Amino acid sequence: MLYQLHEMTRNLLAPWVHQAQANAAFFNNPGHWWSSMPGADRLAAMNELFHRIGKDYEKPEWDIHELELDGEIVPIAQLTEIEKPFCRLLRFKRHSNESTRVEALLAQPAVLVVAPLSGHHATLLRDTVRTLLRDHRVYVTDWIDARMVPVEQGEFGLDDYIGYVQEFIRHLGAENVHVVSVCQPTVPVLAAVSLMAGRGEATPRSLVMMGGPIDARCSPTAVNNLATRNPLSWFENNVIHTVPAPYPGQGRRVYPGFLQHTGFVAMNPSRHLMSHWDFYTDLVKGDMDDANAHRRFYDEYNAVLDMPAQFYLDTIRVVFQEFLLPRGEWRVRGERVDPSAIRDTALLSIEGELDDIAGLGQTEAAQKLCTGIPAARREHFIVEGAGHYGIFSGRRWREVVYPRVRDFFIAQSQPAAAGRKARKSSDASNVTALPRRAQR
Numbered sequence: 001m002l003y004q005l006h007e008m009t010r011n012l013l014a015p016w017v018h019q020a021q022a023n024a025a026f027f028n029n030p031g032h033w034w035s036s037m038p039g040a041d042r043l044a045a046m047n048e049l050f051h052r053i054g055k056d057y058e059k060p061e062w063d064i065h066e067l068e069l070d071g072e073i074v075p076i077a078q079l080t081e082i083e084k085p086f087c088r089l090l091r092f093k094r095h096s097n098e099s100t101r102v103e104a105l106l107a108q109p110a111v112l113v114v115a116p117l118s119g120h121h122a123t124l125l126r127d128t129v130r131t132l133l134r135d136h137r138v139y140v141t142d143w144i145d146a147r148m149v150p151v152e153q154g155e156f157g158l159d160d161y162i163g164y165v166q167e168f169i170r171h172l173g174a175e176n177v178h179v180v181s182v183c184q185p186t187v188p189v190l191a192a193v194s195l196m197a198g199r200g201e202a203t204p205r206s207l208v209m210m211g212g213p214i215d216a217r218c219s220p221t222a223v224n225n226l227a228t229r230n231p232l233s234w235f236e237n238n239v240i241h242t243v244p245a246p247y248p249g250q251g252r253r254v255y256p257g258f259l260q261h262t263g264f265v266a267m268n269p270s271r272h273l274m275s276h277w278d279f280y281t282d283l284v285k286g287d288m289d290d291a292n293a294h295r296r297f298y299d300e301y302n303a304v305l306d307m308p309a310q311f312y313l314d315t316i317r318v319v320f321q322e323f324l325l326p327r328g329e330w331r332v333r334g335e336r337v338d339p340s341a342i343r344d345t346a347l348l349s350i351e352g353e354l355d356d357i358a359g360l361g362q363t364e365a366a367q368k369l370c371t372g373i374p375a376a377r378r379e380h381f382i383v384e385g386a387g388h389y390g391i392f393s394g395r396r397w398r399e400v401v402y403p404r405v406r407d408f409f410i411a412q413s414q415p416a417a418a419g420r421k422a423r424k425s426s427d428a429s430n431v432t433a434l435p436r437r438a439q440r
Contacts, residue, residue, distance in 0.1 A: 017055050027044035059305070061123070069094075074101075077095065078090060078091075078093075089168050089171070091139050109135075111409075112204075113140040114182070116183045119260040120303065121142075123303075124300060125182060127397060128392045128397065146254045148247065157310035166192045175205060179207050183211050184213070186212025186366070187315075187318075190209070190366060191332060193345060194341055197341040198336075208350065209350065209363055210392055216319060223357050227321060241256055278294070325339075339369035347378045349363045350405075364380050
């Protein structure tokens with residue numbers, strides 16, 4: 001019923017929200033007589049602020065169309081590699097008219113970026129993808145808003161997410177792909193590769209795990225505390241709702257995006273209130289650079305998707321309440337998830353020093369679980385001064401984290417067979433003991 005009430009309220013407010021947008025344009029237009037009214041600049045700012053608070057935010061575009069490489073502008077095409085009911089595997093293909101450039105691009109490593117299915121769209125990783133494209137062939141999981149998936153497609157749970165990841169890895173060629181997982185997907189990605197290793201399948205060349213809750217018992221944050229403070233039944237009864245008409249997913253049970261957004265804002269309401277006040281004052285002053293920065297940030301931040309109910313509840317139970325992965329008790333469709341089975345895949349775990357979503361130690365826990373990987377092929381990196389988003393987006397990502405990731409991929413560029421030989425000859429003590437290399 002809450003979802004229906006939200007839609008009704010949104011529809012009732014829509015005319016006023018659109019009128020506010022028009023009003024802002026009139027007050028800002030030197031050719032319209034409204035702009036000559038006393039206080040027109042404040043009225044314009046007030047109307048735009050109301051419009052932005054009340055408007056719907058659609059999924060942002062990836063907006064990755066070209067890249068400068070060695071002084072040359074290289075066009076980029078966005079292609080759908082695989083299309084599944086709940087996800088599209090996208091490829092960002094770089095083009096060139098020079099045969100030598102094409103050969104060089106094709107020779108670069110393939111990277112699969114596994115984006116979170118946790119409220120925001122995969123486009124939140126736009127900066128991650130754009131930066132990786134400098135030196136890699138890049139693919140990314142683009143998760144679909146659950147309210148757009150007809151109920152005839154069935155449920156989608158954590159086990160299904162793992163199945164998707166395995167299918168994408170096999171499609172790209174496991175031994176020739178590096179996998180980067182950001183935040184929430186670190187857990188299902190580690191499970192997916194562990195299961196593949198346990199079956200004797202080829203596994204990715206390397207895994208890069210960034211700011212994820214591998215072991216949510218370490219340095220618990222407000223996110224972790226919320227999950228442990230209430231039983232699973234509380235989440236099912238209070239945050240799970242049914243998609244109303246006219247969406248294609250009518251009748252599907254979801255964790256609605258508007259509720260997730262409310263939770264995001266509630267984590268730091270004063271910061272968002274001050275940000276909107278600053279936006280208003282910037283508009284009044286005519287500071288368009290800061291105003292545009294505000295628009296860009298909230299165009300992304302306010303765009304949220306509905307999560308499938310089963311996936312959300314599975315994640316709460318497995319990751320944040322029962323801690324099945326670090327306890328060694330997780331079974332996926334009857335198969336035990338054993339990260340120690342991974343032997344031919346290198347591992348780099350990355351954490352932000354100031355991460356308030358995945359606390360310090362949560363991602364590093366992967367190092368303690370993946371004991372089958374020789375210590376020489378495992379690294380842990382703490383990014384000094386970085387919060388959660390800073391490890392995969394922004395200046396720190398581009399200048400501090402990315403060079404480390406790129407160099408790690410280069411170091412793992414030896415053929416898989418050579419890697420297996422090195423593993424067999426490594427000292428057993430190095431396999432079980434890993435010093436904490438918190439390089440900043």
